[in-house]
Amino acid sequence: MITRVILPIFAFAVACGAQMRTPVVVELFTSDGCSSCPPADNLLARLPGMFPDLDVIPLSEHVDYWNQQGWKDRFSAPLFSMRQQDYGRVFGLEQVYTPEMIVNGTTEFNGSDVARARQEIVKAASSERAAATIGRAGSSSTIHLHVEKAPKGVRNIDVFLAITESNLETPVERGENAGRRLRYIGVVRHLSSVGHFDTKKSASYDADARLTLKPEWRAENVKLVMLVQDRSTRKIIGAAEARP
DSSP states (O other): OEEOOOOOHHHHHHHTGGGGSEEEEEEEEEOTTOTTHHHHHHHHHHHHHHOTTEEEEEEEEEOSTTGGGSOOOTTOOHHHHHHHHHHHHHHTOSSOOSSEEEETTTEEEETTOHHHHHHHHHHHHTSOOOEEEEEESTTSSEEEEEEEOOOTTOOEEEEEEEEEEOSEEEEOOSSTTTTOEEEESSEEEEEEEEEEEETTTOSEEEEEEEOOOOTTSOGGGEEEEEEEEETTTOOEEEEEEEOO
């Protein structure tokens, strides 16, 4: 359930002080069943450490179209395949692929390309962005999200909430990666739309979302990630992360 509410931004800015660093979202579309993906998965895990002055937010989104190749990826979901297809339409791709890396929703490339990843992250860090904050509404299980100061020219904005889990391993028994133990960070366990707003009608946006963590998720490895995305271009114009 989502409820509009206005709360002081100061409390959330303090709670999410780490967000003073420039956030850059790196999405990787990957799969247990893809033999080309492990190098990209490893790169995604290294990227945050490569940019200590930035808040590089890794999102490992496991597509489900590899599940017909003899091994079902336990982290996969049709939602991530659909999100990748949506990006594919925006980028004008004839078909999507893995491993595909997308930086701030603006550019895509082979997820194993270290030099390109570095280049695009630096470029994304210099772009104008909205102010985004996320944090608990008091001591409850309700998460409050706030957006303001959208870049000039952006009108319709979508706000998403992702729950990620890191330090995950999968011993693959069949398929292209049979016999390998794959390691992941930033695996998207949940992704949902919180709402959207028109900047011509409102200069800021506030919403509450109920937080529900599954028992099998290890709380110390979980993060909440807020994505602020331009509806027309899919560019991620703002982001924030916090511990649950």
